[in-house]
Amino acid sequence: MGVEGGMKCVKFLLFFFNFIFWLCGLALVVVGILMQVNLHNTLNIKDPSASGAPIVVIIVGVIIFFIAFFGCCGAWKENYCMVTTFAVLVFMIIIIEVAAAIAGYVYRKKLSVVVEDSLADMIHEYKNSTADFRKTVDKLQEDWKCCGSNSSTDWKGFRPDGISVPDSCCVKVTVDCGFESMMNSTIVHQTGCHDALVKLLQDNLLWVIVGALVIAALQILGIVFACCLMRGIRSGYEVM
Secondary structure, three states: OOOOOHHHHHHHHHHHHHHHHHHHHHHHHHHHHHHHHHHHHHOOOOOHHHHHHHHHHHHHHHHHHHHHHHHHHHHHHOOHHHHHHHHHHHHHHHHHHHHHHHHHHHHHOOHHHHHHHHHHHHHHHOOOOOHHHHHHHHHHHHHHOOOOOOEHHHHOOOOOOOOOOOHHHEOOOOOOOOOOOOOOOOOEOOEOOHHHHHHHHHHHHHHHHHHHHHHHHHHHHHHHHHHHHHHHHHHHHHHO
16 A cells, blocks of 8 residues: 555655755766866876875765665655665765765865875976876966966976976967076966965865765755655555
8 A cells, every 4th residue: 555645745755855866976976086087187186195085975976876766766666664774874874974074174174285295296207207297287387377386486497407497387388488487477477386276176175065065964854754754654554
């Protein structure tokens, strides 16, 4: 015997919310992958700890994806065991999401050191690296209109003269525009890339934290609907 009246409405609400959770899980997987690619390929950040947040986001997204599918099936079939399991699993996910949000907020303060170390490695390895690596560094400096980590003087070891920088540091990029132009503000950008990249990463991480907390809030509502449906299903069994 299926649920009737108000419980039928709760059933469809739970089904609808699980569909939203399913989409949220998929979105978290995509965001996590983009974060990972952005950190390690686009920005060349090599600190292993930087992978923590993206990997957690991907894992939570995959888990939410499957739990939401499980919840949809339980709601549609009005299966007490499946709905109960769904509620317990969602509660566990909420705890993980809140913990990840707190960890992400704490990690935001470490980003400055991670970015500075990564930029220092990029500058040190630039001359002896592959063409693809140099192209990535050049694109970073051109796109963000910056030079070095904290200033153009970070490139003092670029050439023996100590006053040349890569051409990607130039305001207008041309061949050999950076030759002996390190301190010339009309030719070379004097500000480093560090502050801009830290702000970018902190802003992105903040949005991920906010997103995780919003999803957690929605999941609490989903647990409430699940509990109501569980009660309706149990009442139906008792009537039978």
